[in-house]
Amino acid sequence: MAETRLIQGRYQLLELIGRGGMGEVWRARDESLGRHVAVKCLKPMGPRHEQSYLRVLRERFRREARVAASLQHRGITVVHDFGESDGVLYLVMELLDGRNLSQLLEDNKHHPLPVPDVVDIAEQVGAALAYTHRQGIVHRDLKPANIVRLADGTVKICDFGIARLAHDIGFSTRLTGTGIAMGTPHYMSPEQIGAGNVDHRSDLYSLGCVLYELATGAPPFDMDDAWAVLVGHRDTPPQPPRELRPELPEPFERVVLDLLAKDPAGRPEDAADFLRRVLAGHPERPYRDGTSGHLMLPGPRTALRDRTRQNEPPRLPGWARHMTTGSKAAGTGPLQPPPPDPADQLTGAWTRSWTTQGGIAGTEHPPPPARLTELAGRHSEGLRFARLGRWSEAGEVHRGVVAERERALGPDHPDTLASRYELAFALSRLGRTDEAMREFARTAAGRERALGADHPDTLAARQETAYVLGQLGRHFEAHQVYAAVLAARERTMGPDDPDTLRCRHNLAFNLSRLGRLEDSYRMAHEVAEARARVLGPDHPDTLVTRYEVGYALGQLNRWSEALRTYREVAEARARVLGPLEPDTLAARYEAGICLGRLGRSAEALELYRGLVEDRTRAQGPAHPDTLRARHGLGVNLGRLGRWEEALAEARDVCAIRTRVLGADHPDTLVSRREVAVGLGWLGRWTDALAVYREVAQARQRVLGADHPDALASRNDEAHCLEQLGRSAEAVELYRQVAALRQTRATRGAP
Structure with a gap:
């Protein structure tokens, strides 16, 4: 390969950095994207092989390289590209520092x-x-x-x-x-x-x-x-x-x-x-879950999830929980911390060019190497806090490193921007979305200046900005950013690149938030098919998109199709991840929702009984997902007219949620409302009224008087008054609710 300096008109070989039994590894420049990569050139296959054998060998190479390129884990080297040039098979990989x-x-x-x-x-x-x-x-x-x-x-x-x-x-x-x-x-x-x-x-x-x-x-x-x-x-x-x-x-x-x-x-x-x-x-x-990248503490697999869940905002559908280029889509568990920012790989080249480029604006001399090493260590410390789910401490460490790296290296140095990216991610996990959006936007702008608008690191930061815009309910703005990032990814990486598909996955969810349900379903279905083709039908990324296809079908009231999809996902996840993995259990839970919507409550009840047992064994009796399954069990007991059992289940779940999540947590209030429903069906309307009022007051206090959930609770209260024969009070309450809804509609609130 010494005489071949350019591969496929794209990869310029610069320096031989390794040689082994199978070939050579070169530091190279990707002329299309303007980034440095590693190119492994496998030994020429030679004329001694039959052409038919070589065809089979090339196909095997493409198969193995495609599998390697599909791997998405912070502990595995990224494969960007592969192919054949002048009889030499080559792999293009990230260049590791x-x-x-x-x-x-x-x-x-x-x-x-x-x-x-x-x-x-x-x-x-x-x-x-x-x-x-x-x-x-x-x-x-x-x-x-x-x-x-x-x-x-x-x-x-x-x-x-x-x-x-x-x-x-x-x-x-x-x-x-x-x-x-x-x-x-x-x-x-x-x-x-x-x-x-x-x-x-x-x-x-x-x-x-x-x-x-x-x-x-x-x-x-x-x-x-x-x-x-x-x-x-x-x-x-x-x-x-x-x-x-x-x-x-x-x-x-x-x-x-x-x-x-x-x-x-x-x-x-x-x-x-x-x-x-x-x-x-x-x-x-910490123990890092090998399937999804989630971090667990040793012993019961629930400890970290229990701790992080308590500080999370109300649970959103799966797309909302996984709209981040910093982590691999992994079902319905909590977001994992992002992998190390790829911009870190540029540090060496940036520092070496200091003297030839006259330094960085705002700095007179390059910082001492010991100082840079200290800052790198503190950056790693922040990453370790993130792995443990200690987001507040991670954010504080990264905030300090950002400030010091900015003074020492400049605001657009890759190391400064890498720390700013991690700071933004921690802020996002802490629910400080306004601050997170500002930091992601600053990261994206800095990377665009330093690396270019279409550089993968720039696009990663822009995609995170879109995710946070969605968290803030600014879905139209999020849609515009996602669409622009998707166009750039398709142009520079191709339509089937895993990052391109992840962006399309996120865009599909955002379409549903804009009310474009059919468009959302079509795009999710296309992404699922593409991931099945590129990664395989049982790959976790394929399954997470198929899971969201089921969610989209449910939004469209196509419950039979949604049920079939969730069951297929649950079976595949059981094979790939195991029957007790949280992602497998999540798909089974959604299948129970579909059965209830289809009026098949007896089947739903049996499903939830088994799910409660499995979640208790895998996640613990007080885990939010276990309690969610118990809530579903209680709802279906009520649908079958078994109200005494339903009321007992609702009271038990409500008590545990109050202790674990807090009295005003949305899930706790849902359980408290279910207690009132059970009391009403048993004819105990006075008791039901008291509980309905507690729920309405809590929702008004937490969400505001004109929030849809608060208004629904006031309607529950009015209905209860009617059942007690207190019609005048009920009419007045209905009038107040109607006035608040009109005010909200005039204001243009969703």
């Missing part, structure tokens, strides 16, 4: 890394593997050289799909006739050596080898002879790490030795199981 673990060990003179660093790397790699394994993807060549730690501490796995491609191109991980294995024998699982069945547990064995080396300074079978290494993997128990490094925690040693079990059945069940075992010995660390 960091060192792989092999280089870190060399930098450390092959001394072991500090224990907190090893545990941090274990947690991040485990989270990425949990995500990919849930997609049915196995790495097959996990080793220190394929794991990169960025300057901000983020860890990324590289080269997904490359090991399978190596096999297709002619490399093999099986023993040759001379007894030597191709590949990297120090990290190979026994089943790879023996040509056995390779699944996700092979990656766990390789991870055990990597962690053993990081913790002790050498891999478990550190011999020069390749055959001896392979025999060690196959037949020899590894020396316990604490014999080499006594200060290692005993629980950590135990989990590493479990990873290195010869029999795959003796290893952790999956990467999520591995994470739980690691963090059981380090309870101060």
Whole structure:
């Protein structure tokens, strides 16, 4: 490839940065987007292969590259593009500013890394593997050289799909006739050596080898002879790490030795199981859910969600909760923190150009490297707070770093803008939407000046601005921004790029908020089909869009179609994510809503009974989603005329919601109203009136006298007065409600 400096008229090769058994890696410039990327050029396939074989090989390459490009997780290197040029297969990936673990060990003179660093790397790699394994993807060549730690501490796995491609191109991980294995024998699982069945547990064995080396300074079978290494993997128990490094925690040693079990059945069940075992010995660390990127605390999987949910605004449909380019769409759980801002990758080039460009306006001298390192550390600290859901602390840290980076580097430096982006995200999670919008707008404007209007980082910030506009109810403005961002993404990235599809997904939801229900449904349906084609029908992103197709069908009163869609999504999520995952349970809950709307209350009741049991087991009895399922159960008991049972269920749910969410929380008030409904149906109208008035007063206090929910409660109160024969009071109350509605309509409020 040395003589080929331009690939496909787009990627200008600038500098060879790596060479391996399968080819070369170049730092390159994407001339279309004006950004630096890494281009991996696989070895020429040569004339020795049959043309029919080469056609099959190219198709396999496209398949594997497409799978790699579909992966959307902060712990996995992004694949931007792939193709063939002059007989050479190439992958275009994000250019990482960091060192792989092999280089870190060399930098450390092959001394072991500090224990907190090893545990941090274990947690991040485990989270990425949990995500990919849930997609049915196995790495097959996990080793220190394929794991990169960025300057901000983020860890990324590289080269997904490359090991399978190596096999297709002619490399093999099986023993040759001379007894030597191709590949990297120090990290190979026994089943790879023996040509056995390779699944996700092979990656766990390789991870055990990597962690053993990081913790002790050498891999478990550190011999020069390749055959001896392979025999060690196959037949020899590894020396316990604490014999080499006594200060290692005993629980950590135990989990590493479990990873290195010869029999795959003796290893952790999956990467999520591995994470739980690691963090059981380090309870101060968060657990990152491998499927969605959500962070969990060790022990009960509900602790963090319970804490963050209490401070969230009223629950919105799924599109509203996932309209963010900073996180992957992941069903109905809480938003995950955004991945590290890609603009961070430009820091090195920006700093190196300081002297040649005369510095940055407002600064006289470049800041000392130690100062920049300190600010990078504080930025990472803010990201760690975000991972824990500690949004207030994350926001304060990022606010301070923004101010100091702006003074030291200038307002449009990528590092300054990266911290401003994180500040805006934290403000959004705290419900401080006006402030969040201002910070996202400033980030977008700065990136447009520094990087260009169509740069992916600029578009990411603009898309977040649109999301916050939607939070503020300014849906027409949000629509305009989404439409502009979508046009730019389609022009620069193509219609099937995952970020393009995510923007279309968000735009579809915003259309529904504008009352354009048919347009919203059509666009959501198109996005679901595109994601199924690009990512696969069972990919979590495909399923989250299909989930929203069901929501759109419900808005259009097409309940039978919505029911079928939700059931299909629930079945697919059960296969891919597991039957007790929150996203699976959410789809089942929506199917229950559809059954109720269709008058099939007996079926809905049975569904909700099972859902309450499963949510209690998976999320806990006081979790908001468990209580929501119990509320649905009570409603359907009432629909079946079982009012004594319905009233008891409503009272119990109301009491728990009051304790967990607060007396004036919208969900609590919904349950309190359901108590009044049950009292009314049982003929206890005086008691019902008292409860209806409590709900009406609370909604007026929290939402305002003319809010639709407050007006509906006043109507409930009037109806109750009628049932008690107090018609004059009822008429007066109806008149007041009508006057407030007229005033609201005159004002143009929605």
